[in-house]
Amino acid sequence: MYRGREGMWSWILHRVTGLGILLFLAIHIVDIYLLGWPDLFNKLLFFYRHPVFRVAEVFLAAAALYHALNGIRILLVDFWVEGTRFHRQIFWAQMVLFLLIWIPASLWMLSPVVFGR
Amino acid sequence: MYAGRERPTGGFELFAWFFMRISGLLLIILVLGHLAIMHVIHTVDEIDFDFVARRWGSPFWRTYDLVMLWLALLHGLNGLRTVIDDYVHRRGWRVVSLAALAVIGFVLLAMGTQIILTFEVPSGQMASGLP
Numbered sequence: 001m002y003r004g005r006e007g008m009w010s011w012i013l014h015r016v017t018g019l020g021i022l023l024f025l026a027i028h029i030v031d032i033y034l035l036g037w038p039d040l041f042n043k044l045l046f047f048y049r050h051p052v053f054r055v056a057e058v059f060l061a062a063a064a065l066y067h068a069l070n071g072i073r074i075l076l077v078d079f080w081v082e083g084t085r086f087h088r089q090i091f092w093a094q095m096v097l098f099l100l101i102w103i104p105a106s107l108w109m110l111s112p113v114v115f116g117r
Numbered sequence: 118m119y120a121g122r123e124r125p126t127g128g129f130e131l132f133a134w135f136f137m138r139i140s141g142l143l144l145i146i147l148v149l150g151h152l153a154i155m156h157v158i159h160t161v162d163e164i165d166f167d168f169v170a171r172r173w174g175s176p177f178w179r180t181y182d183l184v185m186l187w188l189a190l191l192h193g194l195n196g197l198r199t200v201i202d203d204y205v206h207r208r209g210w211r212v213v214s215l216a217a218l219a220v221i222g223f224v225l226l227a228m229g230t231q232i233i234l235t236f237e238v239p240s241g242q243m244a245s246g247l248p
Contacts, residue, residue, distance in 0.1 A: 022193035
């Protein structure tokens with residue numbers, strides 16, 4: 001258990017994003033299972049195409065990206081000799097990388113909703 | 118090999134510890150690849166029954182999706198198991214929540230595996246191998 005600062009926040013975010021992704025995965029397995037009923041499957045797609053879900057989709061991508069980058073940091077801390085010494089620096093580098101990927105990706109993903117593509 | 122943090126010393130917990138790290142590493146590639154293809158290159162406006170049928174016409178994407186399903190679900194279920202271990206202390210509630218996790222996990226894994234393996238591409242929709 002960590003108390004305060006980067007170690008604790010990265011751990012909390014890892015848990016929250018992980019649980020969110022697992023919840024979506026459960027929903028996603030059920031929706032893909034409906035491929036067994038093609039007409040029903042196509043009819044229900046309006047849900048994922050709704051603007052509210054398109055915004056949620058961008059946050060789902062954020063959760064996956066954060067969890068992936070923080071996972072790399074965990075691997076570095078657990079398997080690299082200097083990992084524990086530099087875990088704070090790695091965390092901030094990871095957050096910069098996160099924004100560099102997520103901001104352009106979200107703008108791209110939301111552009112068809114806002115402007116039509 | 119040097120580790121900066123404590124790790125389990127043996128048994129199932131050590132196996133789970135390694136599984137989380139190995140599956141996690143593979144999932145970074147599989148899931149970010151999946152998101153890039155399905156949500157950045159394509160969008161949910163294009164994805165429908167025909168899109169998935171064309172995609173699953175290719176054994177490569179079926180295998181990709183099956184491996185991703187198993188790794189992601191087991192990784193997530195084991196993650197939730199650690200969360201339950203951390204927060205649910207009363208014995209009765211632990212047994213109930215861990216049993217529920219096992220049952221729901223098994224059902225989801227079975228549903229996902231079944232549809233990926235038994236989905237039949239309608240004739241006239243044969244594999245283009247893309248996207």
